[in-house]
Amino acid sequence: MKRWLIPLVAIISLVAAQPVLGAQPDQGVVRDFVNPPPPGCEHPEGIAASPNGLIYTAGITGNVCVYTLDGALTRIIPVAPGHALLGELYVAGQGLYIADNDPGFAGGRVIRVDPVSGAVTDLTPGTPFRNTNAITQDHHGTLYVSDSFANAAGEGEIYQVSPSGGRTLWAHSTLLAPHGPPGFGANGVAFDRTESFLYVANTSDDRILRIAVNRDGSAGAITIFADSATVVNTAGTPAPLDGADGIQFDVQGNLWICANQPAADEIQVLSPSAELFAAYGRNPGDAPMQTPASLIFHERGLYIANLAFFDPGVGKISVLGVPFTGAPIAH
Numbered sequence: 001m002k003r004w005l006i007p008l009v010a011i012i013s014l015v016a017a018q019p020v021l022g023a024q025p026d027q028g029v030v031r032d033f034v035n036p037p038p039p040g041c042e043h044p045e046g047i048a049a050s051p052n053g054l055i056y057t058a059g060i061t062g063n064v065c066v067y068t069l070d071g072a073l074t075r076i077i078p079v080a081p082g083h084a085l086l087g088e089l090y091v092a093g094q095g096l097y098i099a100d101n102d103p104g105f106a107g108g109r110v111i112r113v114d115p116v117s118g119a120v121t122d123l124t125p126g127t128p129f130r131n132t133n134a135i136t137q138d139h140h141g142t143l144y145v146s147d148s149f150a151n152a153a154g155e156g157e158i159y160q161v162s163p164s165g166g167r168t169l170w171a172h173s174t175l176l177a178p179h180g181p182p183g184f185g186a187n188g189v190a191f192d193r194t195e196s197f198l199y200v201a202n203t204s205d206d207r208i209l210r211i212a213v214n215r216d217g218s219a220g221a222i223t224i225f226a227d228s229a230t231v232v233n234t235a236g237t238p239a240p241l242d243g244a245d246g247i248q249f250d251v252q253g254n255l256w257i258c259a260n261q262p263a264a265d266e267i268q269v270l271s272p273s274a275e276l277f278a279a280y281g282r283n284p285g286d287a288p289m290q291t292p293a294s295l296i297f298h299e300r301g302l303y304i305a306n307l308a309f310f311d312p313g314v315g316k317i318s319v320l321g322v323p324f325t326g327a328p329i330a331h
Helices: 005-017
Strands: 030-034 044-049 055-059 063-067 073-078 084-091 095-101 108-113 120-122 132-137 143-147 156-161 167-173 186-191 197-202 207-213 219-227 244-249 255-259 266-270 276-280 292-298 301-306 316-321
Touching (some): 063 084, 132 186, 143 186
Parallel strands (some): 084 132, 244 292
Antiparallel strands (some): 044 055, 055 063, 143 156, 292 301
16 A cells, blocks of 8 residues: 555545534524424424434424434334423333323323334323423433422422433422422523532423432532522623523523523523523524423524414424533433
8 A cells, every 4th residue: 555545545534534514503693493393293392313313392382303414304203192291211221211191281291212112111100290390410310300280289399210211209309399480480491510419490480490419429508599580680681590491501600591582582591500591592683582491402503393382383493503512311
């Protein structure tokens, strides 16, 4: 082999060994990713991403819809016709965890869907939740699930759910309950990098709460991290934290929030010191959002499920190019 071919072959081999990245979305600009959703995929509420670049959405049709990073529909997985499928979490080697609610929110459960076979496993049989909404996972593999409707004592609740089945009440408080429209209290959930706190969005109260995690893993004090009335709003958005719904951290410790009420319809970003320093969705060049409900990072894209609860139409999926990748879940 000629000498000049040796480094060329080495370079080609190195490039071939690298993972193939999808086309990166425009930085700082909200674009339509799927608009409108195909039949059977209307009104997406939950969203998740797999490491190999598939985007999974779930909504009020009771289906899970699977898209490539080009926005092409590859599959519809029927899960529970007529059910409201809300928050999702994709965990490699485990499957797709989903908050599954009966028609009319008459009860809820946590299920796991096999993304290959479509098989559904009920992880919380027995007495149903009032409203399962959002899901995250700690580094032990335990799932944390928000129940958004108030219990008999007027409290919202966070449950631990085992991937092998079974649930335990982990935290409960009036701070986690709804105190006005749209009637959903504890909603989006996300751990900080050290799992010192579980952050929880209260949609009705326009707040981000955080729950201290004690050394033994039990829930500690519940405090207000950011409130719409008092937040330092350097982004200048007219509707800070209005309808805070799905939340996710980036690797810099910033918390990205779906503000889902019509006055907002934005993605808003809180710094680690609770400063609301950025907002996307109403800036020049943005494709407007329609009740953003859940969000997930993949590479340098933030993918957003738009439920269109208050807006006409059937919802859509948006994408926003972001400066940092998302913090790993269950790290």
